[in-house]
Every structure is written in C-alpha cells, then in structure tokens.
Amino acid sequence: MAAHNGGQTWKVGEVSRLTGLTVRTLHHYEHVGVLVPSARTESGHRLYNCTDVQRLYQVVALRDLGLDLGTVATVLAGELDITVVLGEHLDHVERRLTALMSLRSRLAALLAATRSAGTPGPIELLALTEEVIRMEETTKRYFSPEQLAALETRREQVGEQLVTEVQAEWPRLIAEVRTELDAGTPAASPRVQALAKRWMELLEAFHGGDPGLRDSLYRMQAENSEEIRQQYGGPTPELIAYVQEAVEAS
Template identity: 65%
Template sequence: MRERGGRFWKVGELARLTGLTVRTLHHYEHVGVLRPSARTPAGHRLYGEADVRRLYQVVALRELGLPLEAIGTVLAGDVDLAELLGDHLAHVDRRLAALRSLRDRLTALAAAARSARGLRSDDLLGLMEEVTTMEETIRNHYTGEQLAYLERRRRELGDEAVAAVEAEWPRLIAEVRSEMAAGTDPADPKVRALATRWTELVEMFHGGDEGVRDSLHRMYQERGDGIAEQYGGPTSDMIAYVQRAIDSSAS
C-alpha cells in the first residue's frame, strides 16, 4: 500500500512477502529490534521502506548466528549493509559448498543407478560415509562415557542455552575469520576479546571435564579442516590464531 511519505506494508503483508510469521514480527517488536514506523488510524501496524531494510539486517544477523539479545545493540550502531550482505553471502557459500559435495555424489549415484553398470555397494557405502562423517568423527574421539556426560550436560544447560550457544558460534567464527583476513595481530584487544568468548563457549561445552576437553582438542587436530569444509566450523589455522590470542593475554 502507499501512504504519504513512501510505501508501507501491513504486518500480514510483510509476513507473507518475507516468509516470516506475524508472531515473529510481533516478537521482534517486543524485544525492540524492529518497530513499525507508522500505524493506521485504527492502530494497525505499518512498516515502511526503512523498516524493511532493518528487517533484512535482523534476519541476516540471525542467520549469521547472532542472538536476538545482541542484535539490538549491533543495530544501534552504524551497520554497513554492503558488509553485512557480504558476510551473509560468505555464510551461504560455506553451506553451499557442503551441499554441493553431497549433491555431486548423489548426482553421480543417480546416473549410475540408471545406467547399465547399475549401482554398486561401494557407491552406497561412500554416500553413507559422507552423510555420517560427523557422527563417526564424534564416536571415534569420544568414549561412550564421555558421550553420556555430554548428553547429561546438554540437559543441565537446557535447550534454550544450548540453542543460544549453537547460534552464536557461526557469528564468532565469522568475526575471527574477518580479523585473520585483515591481518590483525592476535594480540590486538579486539582479537583477544573474541578469543575470550571462544574459550567461554568451549568451556560451556566440556564443562571443565579434562577428558572431554582433550578429546575435543584431538578431534579438531585430526579432523578440523574436514569438519570446517563440510560443516562450516573453524579451520586449524583459525584455531591456531585464537590460541595465539589466548597466549598473548596470558603473557
């Protein structure tokens, strides 16, 4: 719809066009990250073009893993939309790389299944290996007792806390990657702050259990780059960079 001063969308229309729910838009308003800039005489919400730009920023930051509680603080500053689009693109590219790998294998297997050669057991075994790589990696590096401990710890933390940590990791990894690309010294206060938060999240995972901590460290030593390639986790270079920042804080 058109209103004086530009185009406006009602909440239901904006929800339909973006694929979000009306409830989500109401929640964004409740937590203060997106408020409608106008209302109809009857009091119905109206979102303007500036609101649409801000909504994209909220959605992109959520996609990058930033918790809603922190998004308001970020948006209170001067967010560079082009930079945010670039970060979002890089995040999507990492996901696509993992999906392309699996898609290539599935495409080849589908063609083989239709050909005279047919599908061999080795083909299916390879597919299952790729699909279950992460599960196998975990099983290879953690004992049954450690896995049971991690499951208990997950229940103790609660789904909400676990979801918040899982959502924060991609954003933290992206920030560390950005500092590495910029050539920032690991001893720089910005990197040290990132390393401190990195350590806090890792400690939330292992809960101070030395055995679980060592298993996690060994898994990333042996399989870190493969995990990063397939699932978007930190690379070995990134882990070393964070460790240098930690060491600089201790010296």
C-alpha cells in the first residue's frame, strides 16, 4: 500500500491479498474493461486507488447477484439502472425467502408437535406435503415416471453417502469453473479441461449414460436456468457454455 499523487493506492498483489481475488481475475477484469487501474508506477505496475476499490466492490457485488461481466459493464457504464437490477433481485430473493420460511415454520412446528405428542396429524402432514410437492413439480414436468423410478433405483444402488458427496461437490466445482471464466482462462487450457471432465462425470453420475435422462436433464436446465441458479445455486448459461466449449476442445 502506498501514497500516489496525494491518495492511497494498492498494487495488484496487495488487492489480491486483501480481497481473496486472484491476480489473474483482476487482470481479466481490466482486459474486459470492468475495472481498469487508474495509475501505474514508473516501472509499469498497476496501481488501484480508492475509486478503483469502490468500483471493484461494485463488480464483485454485481457478480454475486449472478450477472455476467458483460451485464456488469453495462450497469457500471450507466446504461442499465442499478436500482432496477437490485429491485428485481430483491423481489426474487424475498419470494424465495417467503417460501423457505414458510416451509421452515411448518417443519419446526411439526417437529415440536411430534416430540411432544407423537405422530403428527393428517392436516399438518398434508400442508407439509403441499410445500414439498410444489418444489418437485418442475422435476416431474421433465422426467417420466419410468425415468424417476430409474433415478430412484440408481440412488439406492450408489448409496446415500455418495449422493451426498456429489451434491456437496457441485457448488465447489461451479465456483472453480466460474473463477477460471472470470480470469479469462482459455477453455482449452489443461486446468479448465480437468474441471470440464469432472463436470461431465458428475452429470453422468446422474443420468448414467441414458440418452433420455440426459436430454431431459439438459432441457430442464435450459428452460429453468435462472430459477435453478437462484434457488439451488446452479450454473449460469454462461458457465455451461464455457464447459461445453472445453469439452469440445478436448
């Protein structure tokens, strides 16, 4: 950290260390134009000032909302009203929170009643069932009863522990792929190729090589990508395209 022209500045390595962002990511932000350092040292090292730090926060915050870098650039250029973006996202989050809090309240009340009085009553179970069914309706629109039965059979065969491990791996894998995309890493690079290979392995663990299951899965993701991303942390279309590019380049 240093003073430059009367103001506080940070080199790219310092910004990386303080924020947890990689230097490659910061370089990529500069390359695509969303965050260009305001100054450089005589030897050419990047210097970020307080205004740059504020803009970096805006970039990170907008990315956290799920916006791709192109949309982030549009927002920061003033071509898209940030209040509209924030308002729409807030509305969606509040709807999701309302649904989750409703389900949480029902589960908590039902658990308390079960602990004190034994088996829950039919009215409580019917209400809880309705909450759960609403979350399953999307799945049932895309998978036939035979496919759902096949999925359940496979789940029993592999065991709950493996299912849990795969479910826990997806968020980490999505985050790693997003980091490489943000950093501008070519899809043909060995690092992205390895991530894409694991991505396809996890998908195959779901559909088991069955073309029908695979096509249903892809169609559900394509037609509900935003809802899946917001509610379950699924990948954006941008990430999926990046993985597909890596697969095609392998």
